[in-house]
Structures are given as structure tokens and as C-alpha cells.
Amino acid sequence: MGEKGFLSTRLGCLAEAVFAQGRLSEAEQLSERAEAAAAYDPSDMDAHYRWRAVRGKALARRGEFDAGEKLVREAAALIEGTDWLDSRAGVQLDLAEVLQLAGRGNDARRCLKEALRLFEEKENLVAAAQTRERLA
Numbered sequence: 001m002g003e004k005g006f007l008s009t010r011l012g013c014l015a016e017a018v019f020a021q022g023r024l025s026e027a028e029q030l031s032e033r034a035e036a037a038a039a040y041d042p043s044d045m046d047a048h049y050r051w052r053a054v055r056g057k058a059l060a061r062r063g064e065f066d067a068g069e070k071l072v073r074e075a076a077a078l079i080e081g082t083d084w085l086d087s088r089a090g091v092q093l094d095l096a097e098v099l100q101l102a103g104r105g106n107d108a109r110r111c112l113k114e115a116l117r118l119f120e121e122k123e124n125l126v127a128a129a130q131t132r133e134r135l136a
Helices: 007-020 024-038 045-061 065-079 085-101 105-122 125-135
Strands: none
Touching: 007 024, 007 045, 024 045, 045 065, 045 085, 065 085, 085 105, 085 125, 105 125
16 A cells, blocks of 8 residues: 555564564565665654664674674664653663674663663563563
8 A cells, every 4th residue: 555654664563573583684685675665754753763773683693793783872862862661671771782783791780771661660570570580
């Protein structure tokens, strides 16, 4: 039907799910499709932060730490001023993963603490508990 309003965001969500399954190449391809679809609406922050976060983690898993970190930081900056506490916390978890892979444990720990703070502010008890476990 040609509807594109939700396509870029749904592709980003699908890329996140595929990444979580360990299918990195497919997740990266989906992030590229999400990026292309999101190009039709530069104001769609949801779509734009999602493809960056997924691709950034995929790049880091391939050893491209600087490029991965840059994309995840861009994702964080896009939604920093929003009230999307869970999403902001999720991007902090993504950044922590990239930094940990790059051997920057102290920086990763700071991101985990920020994610925990945001999850607690949102009162997302499950995600907060999972983040506390990662910090331990």
C-alpha cells in the first residue's frame, strides 16, 4: 500500500530482535533498510536512533569499536532530551556493550549506572534488576 510511516521504526525493532538472537549480519542489513526508510522522515527520532544503535553494536562486534561507538553515541544524542526513559536506558546499555568490547570497562560501568538510574526513574523494576546484575 506504500505506507512508510511505521516501516522504518518496525525495521529498527526487527533489527534489534535479530541482533539479540546473534544474527549480526542480518541485523546490520535490517539496520541499513531501516536507515533507508527513515530517510523519508528526518524527524522520526525513534527510527533514527534504533538503526544507529543496532548498527553500532554490530560494528563493535566486528572489532570496529570507534565506528560503533560513534553510531551509538549519535543514537543517544538523538533521544537525550526526550522522556523516553526506557529507550534512553537501552541505548546506555548498548553503549556499555560497545565500550566493554573495546576494553573500556570503566566507561562501560558509567553507562550501566546511567541506564540503572533511568530504569529506576521509569520504575522499570525488571530492567533495573537486570542492570544491577550486569553491574555486579
